[in-house]
Amino acid sequence: MLLDVPGFIASLGLPDGCRVDQRVPKKLLLENGAPTAADKRLIANTVEEIQWVAALKPNTVGVPDYRDELREYLEVAVLAVTLRSQPAQDKIRPANAARLAELVHRAVPYPVLLLLYSGQSMTLSLAHKRWAQNEASKVVLDSDMVSMSLPEDAPSLDALNAFVQAIALTRQPRSSLFALYQGWMDSAQALLAAKLTGMFKAADGPEQAAIRRHALQECARLETEATRLRTLAAKEKQLARQVELNLALKRVLVQLAAAREQL
Incomplete structure (x- = not known):
C-alpha cells in the first residue's frame, strides 16, 4: 500500500x-x-x-x-x-x-x-x-x-x-x-x-494509552542497551568479562520481553 x-x-x-x-x-x-x-x-x-x-x-x-x-x-x-x-x-x-x-x-x-x-x-x-x-x-x-x-x-x-x-x-x-x-x-x-x-490494536482508553507510551519508551531504551552490550561482548577478549556482559544482556532481554508485554 x-x-x-x-x-x-x-x-x-x-x-x-x-x-x-x-x-x-x-x-x-x-x-x-x-x-x-x-x-x-x-x-x-x-x-x-x-x-x-x-x-x-x-x-x-x-x-x-x-x-x-x-x-x-x-x-x-x-x-x-x-x-x-x-x-x-x-x-x-x-x-x-x-x-x-x-x-x-x-x-x-x-x-x-x-x-x-x-x-x-x-x-x-x-x-x-x-x-x-x-x-x-x-x-x-x-x-x-x-x-x-x-x-x-x-x-x-x-x-x-x-x-x-x-x-x-x-x-x-x-x-x-x-x-x-x-x-x-x-x-x-x-x-x-x-x-x-x-498486530495493530487501538488503546482501550487513556490509561492503557499511557501504559503503552511508557512501554514504547522502555523498549527503545532497552533495545539500545542490548545493542551496546552485544557490541561490548563481541569485542571483549577476557572470558570472565565476556560472561559478565552476556549475563547482563540476558537480564536486559528479559526486561525487554516484559516491556513488550505492555504494548
Whole structure:
C-alpha cells in the first residue's frame, strides 16, 4: 500500500470548513524556523513545497479549545511538506527528515499533524507544545516527537489499514483539542507498538494509552542497551568479562520481553 498525502488527508475525514489548502512560502520557515546555517541549508536543499492543509478550531470541527497552566490549544494545524528528490536517492536521510520535522514543529505555535512526503514514502510526526519556562509568550516542544515512516513502519498491510482507519477525525476524543491531538498521537503509537507485536490494536482508553507510551519508551531504551552490550561482548577478549556482559544482556532481554508485554 503506497500512501500519498491526498490519500492520507482523505483518511482523516476532515470537514470542509476546516480546510485551508494554502501554500506557505518557504522563506517563512527559513526566517522563523532555522536557527543555524546548517538548518537553513537543509530547508533550502530539501523542501519543495509547504502546504497548510487544515486548521482545526472549535468553530470548524466542533471541539472546544484547551487551556491549562502548561499550554493553550486554540487550534490544531495539518501541514504537508513535499521534499525534493535527492540526486542519489529518492528518500531524504532519516536524520535529516527528523531534524526537518523538528524545525517545522518548532516554527508553528500550534500543535501540528505534519506530513513529510518524498515520493516513495511519507513521514508522519506529532509533538505536543507547551509554554516556555522562561518566556511566557514562547511555545516549545513538550517531550519528544512521535514519528514514523509510512508504509515502512507498518508490520503488515492489515496493520496499516487499521491505522489509517483509526486516525480518522470521527474516531478521536472530542472533549478538547488537546484530547483530539492526543488521540492522534495514541493512534500513531499503536502503530509503533504493532511494529514490535505484529498486530495493530487501538488503546482501550487513556490509561492503557499511557501504559503503552511508557512501554514504547522502555523498549527503545532497552533495545539500545542490548545493542551496546552485544557490541561490548563481541569485542571483549577476557572470558570472565565476556560472561559478565552476556549475563547482563540476558537480564536486559528479559526486561525487554516484559516491556513488550505492555504494548
